[in-house]
Amino acid sequence: MVYGLARRFLRDPSAADDASQEIFIELWKVAARFDRSAAKESTFILTIARRRLIDRLRRDNARVKTDSFETVPEPATDMPIDQVEQRDMALQAMSAMRQLPPDQQKVLMLAIEQGLSYSEIAERLGTPLGTIKSHARRGLIRIRELLAVEQTREVE
């Protein structure tokens, strides 16, 4: 999964190899901060992998490095994902994404699949930056709402 993400983001196989190695080195190093009871392993790994890849992508493109306000993700207290297998969660998330308006889907796909920044997506789609931000934000929040509803149904 990490390597798949690296290939998707970086395209160049040798850059993807280097990035994957870096990601795993970082993972081994930060491993001690991982609390299994607080977050899923895949979330922990993929979050670090995405950040490292986005940093690399934007560094290579001489763009401004993005920041984050935390290092290790914590679980969503409003989404009991521990009860759901990770793959089911992935399918549910995709199912929720398919319920979004096409414009929101397109923006999220470009951001998640290719690691494009809002500005890059705006440029690629020829759409104002503010609209792209709005699509991305509303889309992701809507997915959260849809998943919360789905999980409430499961509990009932």
Add this chain to the structure above:
Amino acid sequence: MNRPDDTLSPEARRRIDDLLADDALGNLDSEDAAELRNLGVRSNPLHTIVSSLSEAIVPEAAVSLSLQSKIEADAARILGGSEPIREHPRKVVARATSTRQPPQLNFATWMGWGAAAAACVALGLTLARPGPPAQVVVKEVIREVPAPAPRKLPPAEARAALLAGGESVLQAAWSKGNTDDAVAGDIVWSANRQSGFLRLTGLPALPEGFQYQLWIIDAAREGQAPVDGGLFDITQVADARPAEVVIPFSAKLHVTQPAAFAITIERAGGVPVSKQEKVAALAKPA
């Protein structure tokens, strides 16, 4: 998030949501990160959603043996182990026919896990139980999580089961492409599974060195190449009457809005992007 939502104004809640989305999608700058911290937020539940979507969207990729060795060496060096990580029997994933992937090992091979990658589980247990050596923990995980044996139906039965299962699927009839072949049959596509079945008659066996390749035109990927649906061969039987074949396939990238499906003739091994010089069949959903 650590701060209870009911203490926030709707505007503050909206602002936090915006910043959380920006953070999860890698668009948070230092100023925004500071603002989020000042708002009392310490974690981001949207990471879980983005990770899940990544898992669903991004296909697994084959890892070269040299990269595998480097990562194993790093793990041994940093985690303090000395033995190489044991290989686990690879989970076999059904494909239409031949694959053009080089003979490399998949991540699932070297750590024994499928979609979420074994690394996730191995790392998790390593961290949850910091005492024992890392390699021992990995081996325990391998025993606990064997690759599930897929239940395999013949393609025609699997197609029938998919159609009868009540799941929402898309079905479209094949029509002639730009070759002389009078193709018939249909395509069944499950958006949930990101896979489906081709039912075909009339496609001839190709000369040696050529293969059919399926493409999925995704309206959500405007301006991008069609998504690869895999390669397949048609084997002609001796009586010369074209037999009906049912072939399972899966999209190599996530497809959101399939607008059309095309079967092209390509050199054996397939191509990443088709010039569509020889289109054997086309199917457009109504």
